Amino acid sequence: MNDSSSKMGSGDKLLLAALHLIAEKGYNGVTTLEIATAAGLSEKTLFRHFGTKQKLLEAAFDRYHYAEEMKKLFAEKLVWDLERDLLLVSTTYHEIMNRNRKMIQISLKEDEGQLPGFRARTQKHPQQLLEILTNYFIEMSAQGKIVTSNPEMHAFTFIIMHFGAFMNDLDAQKSYPGINLAPFVQESVRLFARALRP
Amino acid sequence: MNDSSSKMGSGDKLLLAALHLIAEKGYNGVTTLEIATAAGLSEKTLFRHFGTKQKLLEAAFDRYHYAEEMKKLFAEKLVWDLERDLLLVSTTYHEIMNRNRKMIQISLKEDEGQLPGFRARTQKHPQQLLEILTNYFIEMSAQGKIVTSNPEMHAFTFIIMHFGAFMNDLDAQKSYPGINLAPFVQESVRLFARALRP
DNA sequence: GAAAAGACTGTCAGTACTTACTGACATATG
DNA sequence: CATATGTCAGTAAGTACTGACAGTCTTTTC
Incomplete structure (x- = not known):
């Protein structure tokens, strides 16, 4: 269930897990605990990195949105x-x-x-x-x-x-x-x- | 914001409001209070009619799903x-x-x-x-x-x-x-x- | 090489808020 | 009387989010 090849930083692990889970179950359908667990980290770490759940989603969007001309x-x-x-x-x-x-x-x-x-x-x-x-x-x-x-x-x-x-x-x-x-x-x-x- | 022409029964008012709001904001994005208010009724009435939020959705589905051969x-x-x-x-x-x-x-x-x-x-x-x-x-x-x-x-x-x-x-x-x-x-x-x- | 410092993470307990859902009682309508 | 509804107060659970403290690991410094 886990994309996190061990080399990735915690931030990226969280972003990927969030992207994955929110795409599947919707923003309101996923808890921060779920996301952190899927990333193999603690909920606390999630908040230390991103502050709020909203900012986590925004960060995921910024990081993984491809927009070429x-x-x-x-x-x-x-x-x-x-x-x-x-x-x-x-x-x-x-x-x-x-x-x-x-x-x-x-x-x-x-x-x-x-x-x-x-x-x-x-x-x-x-x-x-x-x-x-x-x-x-x-x-x-x-x-x-x-x-x-x-x-x-x-x-x-x-x-x-x-x-x-x-x-x-x-x-x-x-x-x-x-x-x-x-x-x-x-x-x-x-x-x-x-x-x-x- | 309200579909409820005064002739409709309370049940239908609720079903329509639920359908409308859930389609817009998702199941987890809407509260039972919102639905009841949109239907012009009290939350209590909602639960008296349908028991749970899940059953409300299911009832809405049964009532308004068109399936001809x-x-x-x-x-x-x-x-x-x-x-x-x-x-x-x-x-x-x-x-x-x-x-x-x-x-x-x-x-x-x-x-x-x-x-x-x-x-x-x-x-x-x-x-x-x-x-x-x-x-x-x-x-x-x-x-x-x-x-x-x-x-x-x-x-x-x-x-x-x-x-x-x-x-x-x-x-x-x-x-x-x-x-x-x-x-x-x-x-x-x-x-x-x-x-x-x- | 040892020690100290710093960065990152986990645990745990807890707060504040939301929300699905209930019970008791009153009111209205036919 | 019977049925449908509203009000209000309240419960139980979930959840975003915080603070305090401890542990690990890496980097810096003597």
Whole structure:
């Protein structure tokens, strides 16, 4: 049950345990004692490090939230081949979403009131991706390589589809347990490419 | 803040208030006093009706969970015209998901441990739909009306796409606030029909 | 190398607050 | 009278958080 390979400092052990447990049972569903025990430490140590339970969560968020600039990520990598680029976009999407998996779980469970700014940060990536993909579709359409009557809606459709798949995958108790991500990504990209071909 | 039109019985007022608040703040994030007050009643009345907080939630679930047999719903309505049928499937999907909106929010926030059987029931519809749509694609393919190399995966893709859109719409703080459901449904169906055309 | 100092942690007892839940009694409504 | 509700006071448990003290381990210093 314990991520704490013995080399980690106490602070990190606590942060990881907190992230793990809060993602699973919600902020109000976990006690500070539980978190400390899961980290293999005493409750006292938890408070010595972070002062309050709230600050512990905030610290965990600051420490383990990955936020790259996506535009740079794509600026050089797009090769203006539809299927190839869509595959790049979707795998990148799933990579980032997976890295922020726990964060996303938490922001789904807690309401905005108690976690100021939490949502905004977990939603940054999806929004950037939508912009990028919309512009990509517009340019591809101008180049005559695809047909899009509505670039933004199509970009949204593409991303929200992967968002759905990600959500389904997020939970141990998922709705569609038989389906894995990798083949889905492949097939969905193929499908989309077919839909947009001139 | 109050749904309680004066004609409702106390029991229902409480159930609705509970549903509303738990969906918003989570089971552990709401107190019995809050629920009772929101219903315009005293806490005592709450306990007289339901005994415990747990039973209140369970009662709310039993009372407000809509679970029709989807197969019957579609048996007569499908007309074997791809675009028309996909539109029917997706609008029906969104209708049912919307009716169970609060339930789904709750089952997302709480972990399985505390709500036995909750998940299973909110996931019943999606699973039935996948079956129906898969069989539909197989039959349509046999009739030569569409091309599907992988009917189940394509059915999954279609549904999970709408699931994603539903999730995005579920929250006040959604990731893509500019996009409405109705036009999305239209466009996504058109797109899908294009992708599967022979 | 021994000793002293400092940093980190555990134990334990305890406080203050919240919250699910109860019992006794009064009130209203039909 | 019967049923449904409100008020109020109170209990028992859980939980975030604190203070005092002791132990261990590492680092510094003579």
